[in-house]
Structure formats: C-alpha cells, structure tokens
Amino acid sequence: MTAFMTPPAIDAPLPRAEFEARLRAIGDARYHDKHPFHDRLHSGQCSMTEVQAWVINRWHYQSSIPMKDAAFMSRCRDPDLRRAWRSRIDDHDGGPESGGGIRRWLKLAEGVGLDPEYVASGAGVMPATRFAVDAYVRFVRDEPLIAAMASSLTEMFAPAIHTRRIDGLLEHYSFANPETVSYFRHRLTEAPKDVRFTLDWVLTHAVTRADQEAAIAALTFKTDVLWAQLDALWNGYVEGRIPPGAWQPGEGQAR
Numbered sequence: 001m002t003a004f005m006t007p008p009a010i011d012a013p014l015p016r017a018e019f020e021a022r023l024r025a026i027g028d029a030r031y032h033d034k035h036p037f038h039d040r041l042h043s044g045q046c047s048m049t050e051v052q053a054w055v056i057n058r059w060h061y062q063s064s065i066p067m068k069d070a071a072f073m074s075r076c077r078d079p080d081l082r083r084a085w086r087s088r089i090d091d092h093d094g095g096p097e098s099g100g101g102i103r104r105w106l107k108l109a110e111g112v113g114l115d116p117e118y119v120a121s122g123a124g125v126m127p128a129t130r131f132a133v134d135a136y137v138r139f140v141r142d143e144p145l146i147a148a149m150a151s152s153l154t155e156m157f158a159p160a161i162h163t164r165r166i167d168g169l170l171e172h173y174s175f176a177n178p179e180t181v182s183y184f185r186h187r188l189t190e191a192p193k194d195v196r197f198t199l200d201w202v203l204t205h206a207v208t209r210a211d212q213e214a215a216i217a218a219l220t221f222k223t224d225v226l227w228a229q230l231d232a233l234w235n236g237y238v239e240g241r242i243p244p245g246a247w248q249p250g251e252g253q254a255r
C-alpha cells in the first residue's frame with residue numbers, strides 16, 4: 001500500500017464468503033451438538049427418566065417455534081418473504097389430518113411412555129427452559145429483521161445432529177422405531193430448505209458491517225438459547241436438582 005492509498009475502513013463489510021465463514025464458525029465453536037447431554041442421549045447412556053425429561057422440556061421449544069415464526073411474519077411487509085417463511089409453520093403444524101412436527105413430537109412422547117396430553121399441556125417444563133425459549137421468541141419478535149432471520153441459522157448445523165440422533169436412538173433404545181424418530185427424519189429435508197432461503201437472504205441483505213455483526217451476534221445468541229436448555233436438563237435430571245414446580249419422575253405417564 002502506498003502512502004496515498006486510503007486504508008480500508010475498520011468497519012468495511014466482510015466479503016460474502018468471509019461473512020458466511022464467520023456464521024458457520026459459530027456452529028463449530030458453540031452449537032449444542034457439543035453439549036455432554038447430547039453425547040449421553042445419543043450413546044444410549046440416558047436413563048428413561050432423562051429421556052422423558054428431555055421430551056417434556058423440548059416440547060416447549062417445539063411448540064414455541066411456529067409461534068416465533070408467526071411473530072416474525074407479523075412484522076414482514078414483503079409478501080415474498082412471508083410466502084417463503086410460512087412453510088416453516090406448515091412444517092410444524094401440518095394439515096388437520098396429517099399434522100406436522102408438533103404431532104410427530106407427541107408420537108415420540110407416547111413412545112417414551114408419556115401421556116401426550118400431559119406433555120402438550122406444558123406442565124412440568126423447567127423455568128430455565130421457559131426463560132431460554134421465551135427469550136428466543138421475544139428476540140425474533142423485537143429485533144431487526146436480519147437479526148431475527150439470522151437467529152434461525154443454527155438450522156445449518158442441525159442435520160448432522162439429527163442424523164446422529166436417529167442412528168443413536170435406533171441403536172440404543174427400545175422405544176425407538178420409524179414412528180418415534182419420524183420427527184427427526186422430516187427435519188432432514190425441512191431444515192436445509194429453511195437454510196437455503198434464509199442464509200442467502202441474510203448474506204445478500206446484510207450489506208453493512210454493522211448488519212453483518214448483528215447477524216453474527218444473533219446466531220451466537222441462539223446457540224446460547226439451545227445450550228442453556230441442555231444445561232438446565234443436566235442440572236435437573238442428571239445431577240438431580242429438579243427445580244420447584246418442574247416435572248417429577250413418574251408424573252404424566254401414559255395411561
């Protein structure tokens with residue numbers, strides 16, 4: 001660089017490929033596939049109490065996802081964006097006959113010996129799970145659209161963990177069969193469809209460095225949302241410090 005050339009501004013936007021690499025690096029560093037609860041679950045070391053606690057608590061995430069997507073859509077003036085986004089709600093809610101991911105999660109609940117009505121009531125969800133998931137819904141409702149969209153990009157990292165989960169559950173647990181793991185099989189095609197659209201949108205529309213940093217921060221926040229849920233699960237049901245009001249083993253069993 002000669003003395004007459006202007007140095008690049010500190011806040012110059014990242015080239016597209018570098019921006020994408022920064023987003024992907026968040027998965028390598030912080031995605032919840034690295035949480036010890038997942039190793040325990042996928043390698044068959046979880047007791048049925050721990051599996052039931054996971055299914056009950058994750059219900060709060062599952063059931064909130066279409067609500068956060070509806071909150072997102074309520075903010076979009078662009079019909080093209082709404083049209084692309086609404087398939088996410090269809091994936092989880094499905095039609096009246098077929099149902100969708102929500103119904104498939106309740107099949108898993110039944111398969112692990114729980115009363116699906118108990119699970120669907122949301123009773124027994126731990127406070128920390130609620131705080132984490134509800135923070136995600138609020139984030140998507142309140143933050144700028146680019147950050148709201150980028151926070152869903154943890155789905156970039158989900159197919160690998162879903163594949164590991166399907167294989168691990170089928171290998172190690174007698175409750176696992178094509179019906180009970182069907183939730184995860186559907187996600188193998190649904191998540192890449194979501195990511196194709198959203199990643200391209202974020203990479204294209206985050207044109208300032210500030211927007212790019214906000215997208216990176218949003219994705220980082222979302223990894224915290226996921227990690228915090230598993231920390232709560234580990235504390236409550238592996239370490240045995242069940243918080244007041246949360247599910248007690250033996251409650252909500254299938255009749």
Ligand SMILES: O=C(O)c1cc(C(=O)O)c2c(n1)C(=O)C(=O)c1cc(C(=O)O)[nH]c1-2
Pocket residue numbers: 065151152153154155156157158161162187226
């Ligand atoms: O099992 C998982 O590890 C996992 C992770 C994630 C994720 O990375 O947020 C989602 C899902 N599953 C999932 O099933 C799902 O429907 C989903 C929607 C979203 C989202 O942020 O919009 N994440 C995820």
